[in-house]
Amino acid sequence: MASDLSSTFVITIIAISFLSLAPIHPVLAKNPCQFPAIFNFGDSNSDTGGLSAAFGQAPPPNGLSYFGSPAGRYCDGRLLIDFIAESLGLPYLSAFLDSVGTNFSHGANFATAASTIRPQNITLSRGGFSPISLNVQFYEFNDFHKRSQVVRKRGGVFETLMPKKEHFSSALYTFDIGQNDLTAGYFSNMSTDQVKAYVPDVLNQFQTIIQAGPVGCLPYMMDRIPVLASQIDVHGCATPFNDVAQFFNQGLKKTVERLRKDLVDAAITYVDVYSLKYSLISQGRKHGFKKPLRSCCGHGGKYNYNKNLGCGAKVNKHGKEVWVGAACEDPSSAVIWDGIHFTQAANKYIFEGIVDGSFSDPPTPLNMACYRN
């Protein structure tokens, strides 16, 4: 492990868990952190094109509110990670798995939609979960860490496409994963107690990967873990799932405390994305959101959501293809995009809630995440 004391390692965890890990800077003059790059790990909450590159592009109308066409995101526009990149003055992250038109000069994104922390042991077609689980994302990161520098040394255009060596030790590392580990159990017909029983194993694997992963190749570990849980009981959402989510988050908080002790050179922040998403759904109307639980893009039912006819779905009616999974008229007033993911407007709301640190522990603004309290 390099011992570059001038740099810190910052981690942020969002969603069911959002953790950011940043290199620590000496707390002399508290200027905003200058993160030259972001390396992200996660699931669909932060996938900017990984699953699309490997398993087929997210269909239209994804991307319609901002990119104008599908952009590898399961959203009408930008994700939380996009707003974070914007706020740090960095370009949107290219997906590591995308081999077309990517530019990694300011970071890379290893997230794929439907990723879990634990490997799922079943294929995507059978289980619906991405084979690119968190451990695989770290293999990719380690490979990228080494080979990007070999490629960069070729000079010319390659130099402009790969991050500088020193970016690795001063980048913001973000983790936005965990939700699918919980739903995986429910989808295989486990009871809430059975799901709860394996949560410690999920957290252990998470801790092992963080310790062996970025911290193995980077001098420090980051300081932010936002945790976002989304569905709410009194507002018609599944209570047991939220209980498990909170159970997971409590465990995550303890995991973070252990990581802080073990990784003395890291600044780790935990962000309570659970409360943030809860407030979005419970008080959404106050913030201009209409029907907070109703999916904007979908087809049928109380929630405009049908798992067999999702956003972008087409059906054959009398020999004609009819688009049934269309977007609602005004995605900017919707919270839920496709029954699973949040809209750009919701992502922006979530971003605004975490950027100032009011949902973080310690309560540090995002651009101060490189300082260890």
Ligand SMILES: *[C@@H]1O[C@H](CO)[C@@H](O)[C@H](O)[C@H]1NC(C)=O
């Ligand atoms: C996958 O298989 C391994 C080895 O049998 C096991 O340790 C792990 O818990 C399994 N993963 C899940 C999600 O069941």
Ligand SMILES: *[C@@H]1O[C@H](CO)[C@@H](O)[C@H](O)[C@H]1NC(C)=O
């Ligand atoms: C890659 O992105 C960086 C930063 O935006 C830019 O300066 C560089 O020219 C880009 N490289 C190519 C080949 O487009």
Ligand SMILES: *[C@@H]1O[C@H](CO)[C@@H](O)[C@H](O)[C@H]1NC(C)=O
């Ligand atoms: C779960 O239960 C349902 C209903 O009994 C069944 O159709 C489905 O195949 C089960 N799924 C798994 C993964 O066992």
